[in-house]
Amino acid sequence: MLSELPLLSLVIWFPVLGGIAVLFVGDENPSRAKALALTVAILSFLISLPLYTLFDTTTAMMQFQESISWIPMLGVNYHLGVDGFSMPLILLTTFMTVIVVIAGWEVVQYRVAQYMAAFLIMEGLMVGVFAALDAILFYVFFEAMLIPMFLIIGIWGGPRRVYATLKFFLYTFLGSVFMLIALIYLYHQAQSFAILDFHVLPLSLTEQVLIFFAFLLGFSVKVPMWPVHTWLPDAHVEAPTGGSVILAAITLKIGGYGFLRFALPITPDAAGTLDWLIITLSLIAVVYISLVALIQQDMKKLIAYSSIAHMGFVTLGFFIAFSIYRQTGSLSGAAMGIQGGMVQMVSHGFISGALFLCVGVLYDRMHSRQIKDYGGVVNTMPVFAAFMVLFCMANAGLPGTSGFVGEFMVILSSFKANFWIAFLAATTLMLGAAYTLWLIKRVVFGEIGNPHVAELKDINTREILMLSLLAAAVLGLGVWPDPLTSVMHATVDNLLQHIIVTKL
């Protein structure tokens, strides 16, 4: 019975409509708005669960498909569907939105209804990005997402919020408009906007390279890859906690997802020819940005830079597949790279979200994000310290946490391609450990740094709830990643089968 319902449409539009309802409750009734928002968020998560339980792991076909003609004149369909790549990311989105609503519960005082509504609408749009199988539909969701995030950073952000949010908006907008041109060009060739039709469209190498660069511009800004990452630290630092969580946990993943859905399958030859470029950029992100993270004074900035470094692993995993296949002819080795990238995306969603929440918890109490203002937090906030240490360890890739699984798979597969790539990628295990451990040392451990820290109160039930949900996810995925990897096996294999065949 459940499979009869238009589940994907529900997961997209229920939160959007819920968000509008919250808006109508208005800022005058903050408690009612919050209650409604939480209900909507939890219900959306529950609605999205059947996507997992009813998911057929044996096929790479799109599932839960819906298709209605939307703009028939231009061949645009309202076509939704998920495969092993998008389904986990949709669940991640609905899960993180619940966390964000809980996180904003007492903290947000100004225009509560608008705050909650923005996140709920954002949720629907992000699910739409993952579920869209029509290029224009994808683009529409992809761009529409900018509006709520623009407002979230701009209204509830820090002192330099206007600069940060404008930079965020314009960077992403600029990146994506080239993609629009590429999509129009592809339509011109394929006479259809269906992404799956683009996948099988033959294209010359020149066309592929140009289209690949258009996609690269759009998605690398989102990921973000070095050197177009500079909006991220600004946006993260100025965004309210919830905004940072959604940015780090979901919107960055949209960039990675875009590579899997568009760049790799539509332009496989260009991607194969230019894989050295992406690998180089990824390694720069891993090594150089990790070093940059090491010297940060601001906790949020440090986590933002660490996000960029971790997302470098994702793109590395996706693009290392080509050279593994070229050198060894082994598809399973290549598959491990892509799968590692995917695991890393989901795991980073949990970990970075959790870390931003931890910083948020501290910030709510001290109104400072500077590392030097803290020290010895463990003495006053032992429960919080336990969580923070766990998430930092996961961020550094400690075995047993989800952070380890993805990184390990990517490093392992890059060994098959090239020792030096693997070596450079593995430096993150040291550098990542260095900056996170040093962060913990300075913030959590040691003597009580100043009188303000001495007055800190430990986290309350609400905060324990949201952090333990994330801790469970991080540990669960770390100990037993199979539920995640099993759903994407078929999809990864299918993608590899597709990209090793030239389109020329």
Place this chain on the structure above:
Amino acid sequence: MNFVAPDFMPLLPELFVLTLACFILVVDVFLEERQRHITYGLAQLTLLGAALLTLATYAHAPVTTMFGHYVRDAMGDVLKLCIYLATAAVFLYSRDYLRQRDLFKGEYYVLGLFGVLGMMVMVSAHSLLTVYLGLELLSLSLYALVAFNRDSPTASEAAMKYFVLGSIASGMLLYGISMIYGATGSVDLQIIADAVIAAPGTENLVLVFGLVFLVVGLAFKLGAVPFHMWVPDVYQGAPTSVTLYIASAPKLAAFALLMRVLVEGLGALQADWQQMLIILVVLSIVLGNLVAIVQTNIKRMLAYSTISHVGFLLMGILAGTPEGYAAAMFYTIVYVLMAVGAFGVVIVLSRSGFEAENIDDFKGLNDRNPWLAFLMMVIMMSMAGVPFLVGFYAKWVVLQAIVNIGLVWLAILGVVFSVIGAFYYLRVVRCMYFDRPEQSEPIQMKLDTEIAISANGLLLVALGLYPTALMTWCALALSG
């Protein structure tokens, strides 16, 4: 020599507007100051009647009358309906603004209706003579409207500038028309079209020469760079209610003008005018967007934004394909919808003794009136071309049309400058949402204004969710 009376039936809406405009002119003289709302009601009734008449005599197939000088076709009728709608919104939004400034006079409505008549003639023109007649009727009404507030020096200056530059443009247009008449021996667009096809490539030098002047004249009227100088000054100088009028409906008529003259009349010279339009497009998009960034006056900013939108509109036409024309028509209608809304919000923010002129006047609008701020955000985001708002589809179909004829570089230029354009639209959103209010006076709106402006904004969202209806309408209008 015997005279055959032409068929007046297709002209029914025009005759109706003309009659009622004259009637209102007379009635208004006998009305007292406090009865002025009767004039307003009559003006709205005129538009409603014209709309009903147009629908009743809707031209499914083209009909020419007045010895080939006049045509009724689906494109014209669709555009006319949009013109009535836009003008009705203009009259409604302006009412309270005018009343607060002692400008609530019959002349505004009479001139407005004569302008509408001029636009209707432009839309239905089927000879260069009728084109010119319609254009002048509209222009003269607009000159007078700009100077409508006699006591305002800036308005007088703007009117003077508009009049002088507009006259030069008319001169150019007439000169071009005379050249084309010389080359083809007729002003009838159909005969011109046939003559142009018959003339071999080397012999049409006079034609191309005439074409240059025609394009210059039209570019002046449209406000495309480098013939845009009057636009910012007139937009800023005129009373906001008049700016609202100038910025909206006449763009629809201008689109029709381009279609009639360039496509129907001189379609065979497409290769020539395409080159000219490309230059206009590039300059308009680049200059319009760049200069808009530094504006602090919202009317001026919207003027430069209009210039860049005109660039996009021309982009659709220069594609020279039915798809491109439909895209341009869709773009024009959407643009008018956005422009009416944007200036409508500006008007609502003004009250007696206070002109909302600067972008700073939008500061903290979300705190003062969240609904109005939301509507303005929708309009601004739509102008910037952010999806789920109809402005995106307008840009997209235009880009699609020119990518399809292989002008990818122009499309890239267009999108890059759209991003630059997004910056100044976002600045308005930023003022409304991120800054605290500087004024605390409540914003008063009459109920009908509020309903209209809400419908206006929500239409942008609704069309964004389901643009098919309007797109199909445009395509059908052009194919029929």
